[in-house]
Amino acid sequence: MTATGALPGPDGRLRCPWGLSAPDYLGYHDEEWGRPVLGDDALFERLSLEAFQSGLSWLTILRRRPAFRTAFDDFKLTAVAAYGPAERARLLADAGIIRNARKIDAVLANAR
Template sequence: MDDPTTEPIAHVVVGEDGLPRPAWAATDPLMREYYDTVWGMPVRDERGLFERLSLEAFQSGLSWATILRKREAFRAAFADFDPDVVAAFDQADVERLMADAAIVRNRRKIEATIRNARATIDLRAEGGLVEFIWSHRPERTPEPMTIADIPTTSPESVALAKALKKRGFAHVGPTTMFALMEAVGIVDTHLLGSHRRGSSGVW
C-alpha cells in the first residue's frame, strides 16, 4: 500500500488506515500503537502513575521512542514499578541498574526513581500520589491545531513540580510534569484534527 499521505487535515497526517494523527505518531508502528491506545488515557492507580512519573524523568533529554522501546526492560529492572519494592532498593541495586544495558543508565535518574518511590509511600499519608497529581488538573485544556500550539509547561505543571519537590521528589520539573499530565489524561493535547481528540473521557 502507499505510504501515509502528507496532506494535512488541521496539521495532522492521514495514515493508510484513514485516521488522522500528528506526525510523530504517523509512521513508527510502535509510536502509532502507543498513541492510539495508551497516550492521553487516564491513569488513576498508584503504580501506574509512579511508572509514568519515572519514565518521564528518564525521558528528559531523550526521545520518547527511546524510552518506549525500553519500557519492558524498565519494568523488569524496577520490579514493575512497585513503589514498596523500589523504595527498598539499596546501593547494590543502583550498581545493578547502572550495569543494565537494556535501560537508560543514568545514575542521577536511577537514584531519583528510588527516592521518588520512597516519597510516593510517604505521600500516602496525604491521600496518595493519584489524588495529589490529579488535584492539579486545570479548569481548561489546550486546544492545539498544530504541534507548535502545544505548550511545554502550564501554571498547573509548575505548581505540581513545586509541590512534589517539597515532598521529596526529584527530576520532576515543570516540563516533565506537563509531559506527565499529557500522558495520563490530566490535559488533552491531542491536535484538534486527530482521531484521538477527546478520547480520554476527561475533556
C-alpha cells in the first residue's frame, strides 16, 4: 500500500481500495467516479440511481444499472415524465430493478 492508501490493480495502476473490491467497481472507478455528470438525462439517471441506492450498496445498483436503463427508457426525462399508471405497474413488476414503490414514485415525480 502506498502512503496515499491507493493499491495497485491487476494492470499495475494505483486505485482506491474500494475500486479493487469487486470487478464491477473497477470500470466505475476508472471511468466514472469523480468525474462530472453532464446533461439533463445523465444527471437524471444519476439522481435516480442514487435514490434507488438508499439503504443498499452502490454495487447492487451498478449490477442492476443495465436493467434500470432498459426499464426507464435510458432515463430520458421526456419519456419518463410521460409515464402513467401502466408504466408504474410495469416497473413495480420488473424483477431486474429495485421494486420499491416509493423510490419508483420519486423517480417519476422527479422526471415531471
